[in-house]
Amino acid sequence: MKRLGRAEFDRLLNALTEVGYELIGPVMRDGAILYDSIAGVRDLPVGWTDAQEAGQYRIQRRDDQALFGYVVGPHSWKRFLFPPNQTVFSARRTDDGFVLETPPVDGVRRALIGVRACELEAIRIQDRVFLEGPYLDTAYQQRRAMLFVVAVNCGQAGGTCFCASMKTGPKAHGGYDLALTEVLDADEHYFTVDAGSPAGKEVLDRLDLPEASGAECDAAAAAVARAESQMGRSLDTDGLKPLLDRVLDGRHWEAVGQRCLSCANCTLVCPTCFCSTVEDITELDGGARRERRWDSCFDGEFSYVAGGSIRQSTASRYRQWLTHKLSSWHDQFGSSGCVGCGRCITWCPVGIDITQEAAALRVADAAEHDG
Ligand code: SF4
């Protein structure tokens, strides 16, 4: 384990730039912490944090100068691997017909700075969806192959996080090139740094950092343990899959359906949701293109087949979303579709909380069996 002083953080970012990566990291914009291009530490939300609760998000000043003193915002890293809009192909008229062209992937090597443990797990889940299923998404594959991941272990829990109960955080276990833990105490501000890949080791070697002391490693471990102990929510997954498989009907879905606005926020902020639709667009010059864009199972048109939409009620759409996340995702991909990041709770305008809904289903099911 190496030690990187706060004052040297730009050296790490510069080293990544020198080896050819575009840096993407947290930035403060539009009243939230989002992910976008950064040039150095000055672009990070230094000294800011986020206060989150169901249906609430606020950025606030911290009383220190932490670089990563917040958790996750409305963006997730999926927008860089699976962009919200992408052109699948375009068609152009020629004298003897038309030609189809597939746009190349941009070829940008990106270093993601500040990826949390839950987000690493979300990337692993999307890897299974896009790379390990029967159909390979070659654009995702190319973007993924060019990625360098700098993980940051969480030193504080957000108001809606529940990664500990999903066993996805707050400490990163693999899947990164470098993993940092930020330590701030009265006198010192530094990071412990661990390489998780040959590419990460190469960057660490360029920096020629000193070893972290035993006390510094202990302080980093204590910061992560503090985040875990702060976590106010949990999702009890024990026996949840069979429970969801048998409560396909029931008053509970109607009750949540009356609160849910079918706005799709939860699916758009979720780092694992992967549904998309395609749209054909014709141009005035006779050209055309097919666009692929994020879609949501909360959209009334999403389940449209000849004759109409299968899931016409909001209750049926919420049931589809929750049962897919926590039950049928296991059948499809061998894991839960939820990593416990809490985004869907924070960004739901009416504060619907997946942990509470799962708990309520458990109570309703127990009552039915007792009765
Ligand atoms: S379902 Fe909610 S808590 Fe789970 S990964 Fe998606 S946004 Fe995060």
Ligand code: SF4
């Ligand atoms: S659960 Fe909340 S965020 Fe999701 S569609 Fe319903 S109202 Fe929107």
